[in-house]
Amino acid sequence: MSHTRIRELIVTPIAFGDPPLLNSNGVHEPLALRIILQLVLEDGTVGLGESPGGTARLERLQAAAKVVAGMDVFDTTTVAAAIDAALLQTVPSSHERGWTTSAVEVACLDAQGKLLGRPVSDLLGGRVRDAVPFAAYLFYKWAEHPALDGRPAIGDDWGEALDPAGIVEQARLMQERYGFRSFKLKGGVFPPDEEIAAIRALAEAFPGQPLRLDPNVAWTVETSTYVARELDGVLEYLEDPTKGIGGMAEVAKESPLPLATNMCVIAWDHLKPAIEQNAIQVLLTDHHYWGGLRRTRELAAVCEAFGIALSMHSNSHLGISLAAMTHVAAAIPNLDHSCDTHYPWNSADDVIVPGVLELRDGEVRVPTGPGLGVELDHDKLEQLHRRYVDSGMRSRDDTGYMRRFRPEYELRLPRW
């Protein structure tokens, strides 16, 4: 079966536009980085993958490219083991190595699906839903990236959101444009009472629609407990209010709200202590670091066994990741909450041919074509790669970028 052998893995770093979104670390830069994978088989079939960017991730994927050539695309376990072994010396953390194996696994599954003429969701056990619900991901934000070093200001059509009224307006726009029926607010930006006020304003504007708040560990245990009590009955869950499994366990003892995480349980060996300490009640899974789509499906079974509800994490991403997230979410019976996605913030710059993946009525219909069901736009890929090369940006630095405008800004976690 030589046609199922991998001929080469093409690894392309790209940069795409991102608005000035605020978080507990600072503010998003005008560009976000990702890496696009094309896994080419001997018969010319190409499997696509998408990984978070940055120099370290790029170098690891380039190292992976050297070992996967010649392997069978259906041997995903062996492919992952070969990559893991190749990175072992330079990347001691198995979690970190997992980012690389995960991205390659998605490309393998896309290629497998194309060879078999079946969607990736079928390779994960079949879809249990035809459309996957996503939440509107609300951010405090500036109206524009201010002018900097001779570069003019960069505006967008979302406008400013720096108070409850601005957040409600942004939520209305999100609902108008994409039909979202649940909302997540990225917090950790303003003092907790201001963020509580924003959540209350959302609850009033969108009665009965699920809400969540995620300050990315900006709060102490005491502040987290205070916010949880204030928002009891208002939020469906409170995400990563404080740092670490121990901290979350302290909050969980007093919190009337379920606690969720994509920060303190991010690897298989975090599950045991988190479960023993009852630190979390909701896990936001993410195939980009849990070992890929099949491992995410397995993780869902572990969560089911231990009564942990499931949601899904997102970072700035494009359509190949959205397709992968949609396929795996479609194949998970116990998906209890709508998934996160940054896609509305970044979709104008996508690398896939438009038409297949659409966020409508707050959902993405699961592609039914072979593999992930999306097609790479090669001109766009070239354009975004050029932008990566020309920008000189090689890693994300929300804090450094914030300091360009507010030199006194300090990264402090917890801040309140």
Ligand SMILES: O=C([O-])[C@@H](O)[C@@H](O)[C@H](O)[C@@H](O)C(=O)[O-]
């Ligand atoms: O993009 C951001 O600012 C988010 O804060 C992101 O970095 C987080 O990874 C993520 O969205 C989260 O849920 O924690």
Ligand SMILES: [Mg+2]
């Ligand atoms: Mg989070």
